Amino acid sequence: MVATAAAFAVSLSGCGGSEQDGPASSSDTAAAGKEGDARVVKTVMGDVEVGAAPERVVVLDTDALDSAVTLGVTPVGATTVVDKAPFSTYLPADKLKGIEPVGLIAEPNLEAIAALKPDLILSNKVRDEKNYASLSKIAPTVLSDTTGPTWRENFQLHADALGKKNEAAAVVADYDAHVKRLTEALGGAAKAKETKVGFVRFVEGADTRLYLNDTFVGSIFKDLQVGRPANQDTTGFSLDVSAEQIDKANADVIFYSTYGDPKKAKETDTVGGPLWKNLDAVKRKTAFKVDDNLWMLGIGYTGAGQILDAMEKNYAGAGPR
Structure with a gap:
């Protein structure tokens, strides 16, 4: 599968503090x-x-884009991971039609945002604390604290800002039902817990990452109650x-x-090498290559639902042998 520049989104560190103005009220903004x-x-x-x-x-990170589209809102503007990159390709193309690029994640183009005359801007403190005062002068700006494992709380915040709380409740109920179905397909909670599931990401320009519990994918594994390898069943981002x-x-x-x-x-050399071929999952043919764009950028209910679909397709019923 064609990889995207998703590493930017998962490796970007928190932004430093900057001068803050109070949140803009509706009387202070044009929209x-x-x-x-x-x-x-x-x-x-x-x-x-x-x-x-x-x-x-206007949405300034991929989780906010997922939230908006999931709730039936097509943003007028969104940031991209790198210049000229497409928006999240796992989302329906018709729901992304007409969205204007407004700079990069954590580096939004304020002039481009203002030109769109938004009535709401969604982002998070990690990316845009430094831009908050300027963004708030353009339109009401709603920031979550961070992204990644807090995606459920962020979705509720986005739904509140968008005036879509009722729609959000239905989305959450559908996801919970999906998790329950997949857990049952894995043989139930007890069997799922016996199956140790890991996530490996090969990254150009960096070491290979084994994802831990404080990540988007880690939170989905927790929802499914699957087991985790001992060295990955811990707090933190990656080993x-x-x-x-x-x-x-x-x-x-x-x-x-x-x-x-x-x-x-x-990836090429590692997957072709003897150490990889000796891994239990590889020997059992339960090692699955997946879409980096979805698993790394799909930080929301639509993305999570598609990950559950992929897991069900690939290995439902797989367990210790």
Whole structure:
């Protein structure tokens, strides 16, 4: 599968502090909603006044894009991972039609955003704390604290800002039902727990990453109640290993993806080497290559649902043998 520049999104560190203005109210922005329609949304940056039903929404990270599309809103603008990169390709193309690029994640183009006359901007503190004062002068700006494993809480915040709480409840119920179906397909919670599941990401320009529990994929594994290899069943983002340490990826089931060129990311040599071939999942034919774009950028309910679909297709029923 063709890899995208998703590593940027998962490796970008938190932004430093910057001068902060108070949250913009609807009276301070050109597009905060009709007079009398304003609602207060509680955010990590304080209370933000938002119009009743924002229609011109700009999203500045992939989780906010997933939330908007999941809730039936096509943003007028969105950032991309790198210049001229497509928006999240796992999302339906018709739901992305007409979205204008407004710079890069963590480096939004403020002039391009202002030109779209948004009535709501969605992002997170990790990416855009430094831009918050400027963004708030353009439109009400709702930031979550971070991204990744907090995707469920972020979705609720986005739904509140978009005036879509009822729709959000239905989305959550559908996801919970999907998790239950897949857990049952894996033989039930007890059997699922016996199956040790790992995620490996080959990254061009960096060591290979074994993803831990404080990640988007780690949270989905937890929802399914699957087991985790002991060295990956811990808090944190990733355990980084060299090609010579790939035996540390051992698990009953392995999902793996690649960012960048497979050769430069060491996937080609590693997967073709003896250590990889000796892993339990590889010997059992339960090591599955998956779409890096989806598993790394699909930080929301639509992405999570598609990951559950992929897991069900690949290995439902796989367990210790």
